Amino acid sequence: MSEAEHTANFPFPHHHLLGIENLKEQDINNILDLADKYVAQNRKTNKKTHILTGLTQINLFFENSTRTRMSFELAGKRLGADVINMSSSGSSIKKGETLLDTAATLNAMRPDLLVVRHGSSGAVKLLSRKVNCAVLNAGDGTHEHPTQALLDALTIRRRKGKIARLTVAICGDVLHSRVARSNIHLLNIMGARVRVIGPSTLVPNTLKELGAEVFHDMKQGLKDCDVVMMLRLQTERMQGGYFPTISEYFTLYGLDYDKLSVAKEEAMIMHPGPMNRGVEIDAAVADDLTRSAIQEQVEMGVAVRMACLDLLTRKKRGSEK
Amino acid sequence: MSADKLYINARLLDPATAMDKIGQIMTRGGKIADIGAEITVPEDAEIIDCQGKCLCPGLIDMRVFVGIPGADYKDTIENTGEAAAAGGVTTVCVQPVTDHIIDDMTGVEFLENRAKKAKVNFIPFPAITKQLEGKEMAEIGLMSRSGIKAFTDSNKSVANPALMSRVLNYAAMFDALIIQHLAVPELSEKGCMNAGALATRLGLPGIPTTAETIMLERDLRLLKSVATRYHAAQITCRDSIEVVATAKKNKMNVTAGVAVAHFALNEYAIEEYRTFTKLSPPLRSEDDRAAVVNALKDGTIDVIVSGHDPEDPESKRVPYELAESGVVGLESMMSVSLELYHNGALPLLDILAKMTCNPARIIGLDSGCLKIGSPADLCIFDLDMPHRIDPETMVSLTKNTPFDGRPVQGKILKTIVAGVTVFKG
Numbered sequence: 001m002s003e004a005e006h007t008a009n010f011p012f013p014h015h016h017l018l019g020i021e022n023l024k025e026q027d028i029n030n031i032l033d034l035a036d037k038y039v040a041q042n043r044k045t046n047k048k049t050h051i052l053t054g055l056t057q058i059n060l061f062f063e064n065s066t067r068t069r070m071s072f073e074l075a076g077k078r079l080g081a082d083v084i085n086m087s088s089s090g091s092s093i094k095k096g097e098t099l100l101d102t103a104a105t106l107n108a109m110r111p112d113l114l115v116v117r118h119g120s121s122g123a124v125k126l127l128s129r130k131v132n133c134a135v136l137n138a139g140d141g142t143h144e145h146p147t148q149a150l151l152d153a154l155t156i157r158r159r160k161g162k163i164a165r166l167t168v169a170i171c172g173d174v175l176h177s178r179v180a181r182s183n184i185h186l187l188n189i190m191g192a193r194v195r196v197i198g199p200s201t202l203v204p205n206t207l208k209e210l211g212a213e214v215f216h217d218m219k220q221g222l223k224d225c226d227v228v229m230m231l232r233l234q235t236e237r238m239q240g241g242y243f244p245t246i247s248e249y250f251t252l253y254g255l256d257y258d259k260l261s262v263a264k265e266e267a268m269i270m271h272p273g274p275m276n277r278g279v280e281i282d283a284a285v286a287d288d289l290t291r292s293a294i295q296e297q298v299e300m301g302v303a304v305r306m307a308c309l310d311l312l313t314r315k316k317r318g319s320e321k
Numbered sequence: 322m323s324a325d326k327l328y329i330n331a332r333l334l335d336p337a338t339a340m341d342k343i344g345q346i347m348t349r350g351g352k353i354a355d356i357g358a359e360i361t362v363p364e365d366a367e368i369i370d371c372q373g374k375c376l377c378p379g380l381i382d383m384r385v386f387v388g389i390p391g392a393d394y395k396d397t398i399e400n401t402g403e404a405a406a407a408g409g410v411t412t413v414c415v416q417p418v419t420d421h422i423i424d425d426m427t428g429v430e431f432l433e434n435r436a437k438k439a440k441v442n443f444i445p446f447p448a449i450t451k452q453l454e455g456k457e458m459a460e461i462g463l464m465s466r467s468g469i470k471a472f473t474d475s476n477k478s479v480a481n482p483a484l485m486s487r488v489l490n491y492a493a494m495f496d497a498l499i500i501q502h503l504a505v506p507e508l509s510e511k512g513c514m515n516a517g518a519l520a521t522r523l524g525l526p527g528i529p530t531t532a533e534t535i536m537l538e539r540d541l542r543l544l545k546s547v548a549t550r551y552h553a554a555q556i557t558c559r560d561s562i563e564v565v566a567t568a569k570k571n572k573m574n575v576t577a578g579v580a581v582a583h584f585a586l587n588e589y590a591i592e593e594y595r596t597f598t599k600l601s602p603p604l605r606s607e608d609d610r611a612a613v614v615n616a617l618k619d620g621t622i623d624v625i626v627s628g629h630d631p632e633d634p635e636s637k638r639v640p641y642e643l644a645e646s647g648v649v650g651l652e653s654m655m656s657v658s659l660e661l662y663h664n665g666a667l668p669l670l671d672i673l674a675k676m677t678c679n680p681a682r683i684i685g686l687d688s689g690c691l692k693i694g695s696p697a698d699l700c701i702f703d704l705d706m707p708h709r710i711d712p713e714t715m716v717s718l719t720k721n722t723p724f725d726g727r728p729v730q731g732k733i734l735k736t737i738v739a740g741v742t743v744f745k746g
Contacts, residue, residue, distance in 0.1 A: 021522075100638055120640030121524035122594030141642065143524030181524060209518035 012311035016128050016135040019144035020185040028189060031307050032154050038303035038310075039154075042078065052081035055313060057113040058106055061087045061138070062099070065117055067273060067298065068138050068148075072115045075305035081113065099123060100130055107131040112313055116140075121178075134312035136305075142176050142237070148272055149182035151304040153190065155297050156227055159268055164191035169221050169263075170212070171197045172231035172253060172280050175204060176238065179272045180231055184210050197221035198253055201242045218252065218259045225263040230255055230271045230281050246279055256282040260291075268293045325349045325363050326740060331371035331701070335378065336674035337690035346376065348697035351739035356691055371701055374734060377673050378689050379411025379441075379698035381680040382651065383500075383578060384554065384626035386475075387413075387443075389435055390428070391420025396631040396718040398432075401651070402439030404716040406744035408627070408652040409700035409733040411441050412688060414680075416475040417448040424448035424459040426467060440743040441736075442698070444684070449474045449488055449499060455481055458488055465495035470685050473500035473554060476601055476646070478536050480506050486543045493549040498684060500552045501540055503561070504602060508532035513642045515588045515603045523594070525641060528603050530558035537561050541568050541575060552683060553577040556622065557602045559612035566621045576683050577621065580628035581650055582723055584613045585657050590723055596637045596644035598723045600628070614666050617675065623683065625675040627654040631719040649717045653710050653724050655702060659731035662704075669704070697740040706732040 012030060014023075041047060057076040061069055069085060076083040086106075099118070106114065107130065114135045116124045121141030128135040139145040157163055168187050174180040174196045187194045188211040196203050197215040207214055215221030222228060233249070243249045255269065269285060269292045277283045286292055329345040333356065347355040347366065355361075362368075382405070388395030396404075405413050415432060417423035423432060429445045436443035447464055449472045451457045461472055472492070478501060479485045485501075492499050509532040514520050516527025537553055541564065544551050556562060556577045568575045582600055587610045590598045598604055605613075616622040630647030637644050650657075658676065661667040681689025688696045710727045712720035736744035 099640065118640065120642045122642075123640035125593055126638075126640055141524050141640075142526075175521075178524060181522070204521060206518040206521040210522060 012314065017146055017308055017312060018125050018128060018135065018137045020146045020149050020182045023189065025189050028153065028186060031150055031304065031311065032157060034310065035154050035303040035307040038306040042303055047078050048080065050080035051310060052079040052313060055081045055112040057081040057083045057115065058111045059083065059085045059115045060106065062118040071301040072138060072305050074302050075309055079306055079309055099127060103127045103130045112316065113309055136308060139178050142178050144182045145178040146182050147305055147308060148179045149186040151297055151301040152183055152270060153186055154300040154304055155270065155293050159293060160226060166226040167193045167224060168227040168229060169195040169197055169225045170229045170231065171255065173202045173233050174198055174207060174231065175202045176234040177231045183229065184212050195221050199243050219262050222259060222263045225267050228255065228263055228267055228269050232272065232274065233276055233280050250279055254280055254282060255285055257285060260285060270294065270297055325366040327362055327366045327368045328371050328376060329368060330373055331376035332373060333691060334375050334670060334673055335691035336670045337678035339670060341670060346691065348740040351697055353691060353693055353695050353697050355693060374701055375704050376699060376701050378677040378691055379700045379736060379738065380409050380655065380676040381412040381689050382410045382627050382654065383414045383624055383680050384416060384628045385413045385651065386416045386418060386630040388419055388631065390431055394633055398435045398439050398443065400716065400718055402441045404651045405441045406736045407716050407733065409655045409702060409736050410651055411698035411736060411738045412444060413441055414444045414446050416446060418475045422448055422452050424451050426463060429464060429469060441738050445469065446471045446473050446500065449479055453477050455479050455484065458491065461492055461497055462495055465497045471498035471500055474502060476502055478502050478504050478506065482539060485540065489543055489547045489549045493547050498550045498552055500554050502554050503533040503536045505532045505536050513599060514591060515605050517606060519588050530560055530605065533558060533602055534560040534564060537564050541573065544573060550574045555580055555602055557583045557605050557613065558609040562612050562616040562621050569621065576623045578624035578626050579613055579622050580626050581654055581657050582628065582648055584610060584617060585660065586723060594641040596641055597648060597721050599641060599644050599646050600648060601646040618667050623675060623679045625658055627651050631717055632721050633719055637721055647721065648723050649719060649721050652715050652717060653722060655733060656729040656731045657724060660729060663730050697737060699737040700733060701735040703732045703734055705730050708732055
């Protein structure tokens with residue numbers, strides 16, 4: 001695909017990508033269509049294009065991350081951008097002053113793209129008001145993680161050929177999951193039927209107002225599902241008492257073949273990673289290549305992020321040509 | 322001593338006696354000297370024509386934070402006094418929370434000394450427990466004997482039931498008012514907004530209303546066996562209101578307050594993580610807000626407070642979870658409260674009562690009414706004048722108001738403390 005083709009298509013009427021909630025179906029389709037093309041590019045030996053040559057991308061991670069940061073880094077580099085990583089462990093930058101000071105400092109270096117992860121909900125939005133470049137939310141607190149939902153959507157669309165009218169179950173620690181929130185929004189926008197399944201302490205009834213059916217029994221919730229999304233149990237965000245033991249949790253909510261048997265036969269299994277085998281998912285299920293799309297999700301992640309970086313800089317690149 | 326002043330042609334509003342009539346009022350030596358249609362006026366009296374505007378007792382605000390001692394960057398006593406005067410508030414009840422907790426006579430005297438320079442009256446409300454730690458009782462007896470009337474741990478609950486039981490028992494000996502902040506720590510500490518669907522959507526940890534109601538129910542249970550006067554600093558939800566209403570029906574010694582923000586805003590004011598809407602207790606659901614308005618109407622809630630809590634920009638320009646709680650409110654208290662009158666929710670005198678005679682009665686002050694011999698603490702205001710709340714024109718050092726740009730009706734024209742005009746609008 002030529003650069004001209006890229007620039008001609010897929011308008012994206014947003015300055016930033018802060019969340020899924022405010023996107024339209026067309027926005028999401030545009031990202032996914034473009035990402036499809038990047039999947040093809042990424043499977044070639046020469047994966048590199050130069051559409052972002054001369055542009056600077058800063059990955060600013062206030063919270064530890066390996067896979068998301070690497071995925072964004074790879075995405076930027078494959079598009080030709082200069083990519084810089086800046087990480088700070090949660091303890092050294094906890095004060096918000098530092099967040100905005102850091103934002104101001106980085107802004108003065110005139111980056112074109114800021115990829116930001118922060119442990120507090122709303123922090124990326126706050127930062128986006130203080131900088132002049134495009135900001136991509138790589139996860140804020142327990143609020144949103146838009147590129148994860150987009151890569152999940154791409155994975156589903158490629159396997160199932162569509163998203164609308166599929167029944168998707170999101171299982172586990174929904175309460176502490178930004179991935180779940182972004183996915184609930186996205187699946188609703190795309191016309192899928194969303195279920196959330198987990199213990200009542202981790203799957204509150206208030207999720208109904210976000211557009212999800214709430215289940216507390218795995219087999220009831222998984223019945224006739226097309227897609228099963230497992231979530232990581234975020235023990236680091238829990239201060240005890242959400243459930244008694246890992247063993248009880250796995251027995252009731254861990255995904256194994258028995259529970260999976262009530263879903264559709266061709267139901268696909270997803271997990272945003274990193275997985276806790278034997279906690280939320282049985283090892284055999286996770287490794288079942290016919291059912292599990294977990295590796296594919298990682299691959300789609302790079303492509304989706306390339307699409308987002310591309311779209312968010314279109315206006316800028318176009319106006320400077 | 323100020324010269325005699327005669328305010329003529331005023332719409333005299335005295336909630337204590339349900340007076341609402343055009344008349345005149347004379348002040349002499351810092352006190353109200355005479356009221357009525359027929360007043361013998363000394364020849365040298367200064368005559369002020371109120372042109373039919375409202376004249377009511379100066380407001381008494383039971384919940385104000387001042388950065389003294391130690392946190393002057395938030396605001397000084399002098400400037401807080403200016404802000405109060407601009408809001409028609411003539412008596413400010415200072416919360417003990419600052420860099421050096423006010424929990425003994427040293428702190429009380431320091432504050433009282435510093436307040437002498439201020440334009441309005443400052444009354445310290447010292448801590449119930451030493452350093453607000455909820456472990457040991459502060460010197461309630463010594464402070465009471467020196468004239469302190471009320472105690473509060475302000476933005477912390479006295480959580481230990483054994484200690485609270487002793488506090489209520491002990492305070493009765495001195496007829497001290499115990500003011501409790503209602504929040505079970507374990508249910509509220511991790512949260513930063515009302516628990517519910519919006520918190521789920523925003524991905525913010527919630528504070529359930531049960532955090533408030535459980536603490537209230539517990540305290541009232543403890544209160545049953547003692548004769549102490551107990552004031553629930555702020556009740557913000559339907560359940561707490563029911564509990565207070567029942568307790569009042571049973572003739573218990575309980576009164577309750579609410580902050581302006583809790584009847585003027587609901588949780589949706591947070592929009593996209595606006596930290597100026599972060600409060601403790603948090604803004605509640607629309608259903609709870611409506612219940613608060615009804616409770617103001619039926620008298621279950623006795624007092625309206627500003628909850629004035631200046632926070633410097635650095636503690637607000639951060640992610641919502643990390644931001645400090647608190648809003649400034651002295652200057653907007655009257656205008657925003659008058660919405661209740663303009664939208665027909667409450668009669669004018671009922672609204673004013675909650676900021677004048679009710680707090681005076683609960684604390685034990687002789688102000689808050691238009692009575693001969695009472696302090697000449699007065700507020701003259703235009704009931705209808707429309708304007709927008711503008712942080713830029715505020716006197717407060719910090720501008721953390723959640724009412725930025727809100728259109729309101731009603732404006733303070735003049736504030737008088739002990740017969741002296743301290744503010745002219």
